[in-house]
Amino acid sequence: MNKKLICILCPQGCPINVEYTEKELGGIEVISIEGSKCARGEYWAKEEVENPVRTVTSSIRIFNGELPLLSVRTDKPIPKKRIFDVMNVIKNLEVKAPVKRGQIIVENILGLEANLIATRTVNRVNGEE
Numbered sequence: 416m417n418k419k420l421i422c423i424l425c426p427q428g429c430p431i432n433v434e435y436t437e438k439e440l441g442g443i444e445v446i447s448i449e450g451s452k453c454a455r456g457e458y459w460a461k462e463e464v465e466n467p468v469r470t471v472t473s474s475i476r477i478f479n480g481e482l483p484l485l486s487v488r489t490d491k492p493i494p495k496k497r498i499f500d501v502m503n504v505i506k507n508l509e510v511k512a513p514v515k516r517g518q519i520i521v522e523n524i525l526g527l528e529a530n531l532i533a534t535r536t537v538n539r540v541n542g543e544e
């Protein structure tokens with residue numbers, strides 16, 4: 416099987432073709448990588464096919480805040496196949512203001528070794544920090 420990717424690591428945006436096979440017991444094994452101009456891009460392409468990860472960004476409800484929503488993200492990329500599970504946790508979260516930028520909202524979310532953190536400060540509606 417083949418997967419065509421555009422490397423996102425630098426402005427050159429190399430088109431990369433990854434040939435891979437599915438293992439009998441699950442998982443994917445890369446057989447060859449063509450088109451990358453550097454080792455970094457080759458490693459990225461291999462990971463993108465074998466174990467793709469993404470940083471999740473979203474918003475949660477915040478009570479007594481100067482804004483109705485608090486923007487959040489994971490502080491590390493998580494496996495792409497777990498994004499739906501993480502979004503299910505996020506959609507049920509509610510916090511109370513104030514919240515500081517960088518504050519951990521959920522530690523080690525779903526045991527994925529990534530924290531869910533606030534990406535901005537939201538003060539209380541009366542301006543109290």
Ligand code: SF4
Nearest residue numbers: 422425428429452456
């Ligand atoms: S493969 Fe290397 S040179 Fe090409 S876009 Fe990726 S990082 Fe840049």
